[in-house]
Amino acid sequence: MALSASSPSSSFLRGSFSSHELKAPWIHSVRLLDQCSVPRDSYCRKFLVKPICAEQKISDSVVPLAATLVAPEVEDRIETEDYEKLAxxxxxxxxxEIMxxxxxKFGNDIAIAFSGAEDVAxxxxxxxxxxxxRVFSLDTGRLNPETYQFFDTIEKHYGIQIEYMFPDAVEVQALVRSKGLFSFYEDGHQECCRVxxxxxLRRALKGLRAWITGQRKDQSPGTRAExxxxxxxxxxxxMxxxxxSLxxxxxxxxxxGQDIWNFLRAMNVPVNSLHSQGYISIGCEPCTRSVLPGQHEREGRWWWEDSKAKECGLHKGNIKQEEVAQLNGNGNGAEPTNESDRVTDIFNSQNLVTLSRSGIENLARLENRREPWVVVLYAPWCRFCQAMxxxxxxxxxxLAGSGVKVGKFRADGEQKAYAQQELQLxxxxxxxxxPRHVASPIKYPSENRDVDSLMAFINALQ
Structure with a gap:
């Protein structure tokens, strides 16, 4: 959608605010609203029963700072929203208009993800x-000096404080000690990006009901075109x-991209100084470089890897597989009909045991296990498996070294009937x-598949 000077959006920008409105007082990043303009409606997601208009929860997942203002009060009125229809x-x-x-809709329960690049728009x-x-950003500890300077410039320009999220120091230390500072050049960027x-990001989003991103269809034709x-x-x-739930x-x-830049120049918005050095898409310093004229902007990100799948994991859902299932009305993945064995496997970790059919049969038969086990029955093409x-x-x-074994069993295809009959699939x-001394396995009953919820389930049964 082009944002030319004569486009409807440009007219919207010029004519949407009266002089009275522009003189309204500002607090940090926002101006006070007249009471008559405060929205009174709240919406529920299509996929959950609970309304998002429930009483606000206090969460330290995203640290509330000066950029955060309390959203207008809303009525506890339940309305369902079909986001496919809305899109x-x-x-x-x-x-x-979209912003x-x-x-x-979401008031204080939504935040803008700001990376320090052109999504300042x-x-x-x-x-x-x-x-x-609200605005939050992920400080990986390996950003360019220019990006840190840009964060400071943006905070001063808009009178806000960005809510920064940092990686876990113990996890970073373990990764660097075991594999060095630049392991991603040898075995891919996914592990470092995950930490x-x-x-x-996962911690930040657990304190929200929605987030706003700067994704564009033309950024990465291989993953963002749709x-x-x-x-x-x-x-x-x-939350x-x-x-x-998100x-x-x-x-x-x-x-x-060019229209974004036209907008930034027209509004006299500050930009990262790296852009003038040939950087278009900006990430961490070791994984970002400038691009040559005519190259696509994502060529500057993880340039040593496959150009068709350049996502760090923040927008993993964009990466398609030929056999990814369509979702049916029950929220269950429909099994692919052809060549499902060719789908790339998931849950790959040295801390996970891959169980064969005979392996899980033996585990299920044991009445006095030496160690308790937690096992996921999965299908690699299933979006919900991929999401967890x-x-x-x-x-x-x-759980490594705790005495609890963690395993996975691929339960689709020819194993599905067995898993349904014998393993509660x-x-x-x-x-x-x-459990250690109980013959029958206990099924995890919740759709909350975050680490804390799973740990609580396991600790309660030991």
């Missing part, structure tokens, strides 16, 4: 709506927990705990 309705909407809708759009907004970016302006995020969980908004999904991969691998890391993923 179609807003496909031609301007980024400002306004997102902030109106999101902050500008949020400011133009006149609504309260420095994905897990901090992103909608709003979607249910199946890769992460929000209510469970599948479907919504992702992509206000600039349909905007081309990070948390299950982290669970295995936490209902849908993927199914998590079973095999």
């Amino acid at each position: 179609k309705e807003m496909e031609q909407a301007s980024p400002l 306004d809708k997102a902030l109106e 999101l902050i500008e759009y949020a400011k133009l709506t006149g609504r309260p907004f 420095r970016k994905v897990r901090p 992103i909608p302006v709003v979607q249910v995020d199946l890769s992460f969980e929000g 209510d927990g469970g599948v479907g 919504t992702k908004w992509n206000p600039v999904a349909n905007v081309e 991969e990070e948390s299950y691998v982290e669970l295995a890391e936490k 209902g849908s993927f993923p199914t998590i079973l705990f095999f």
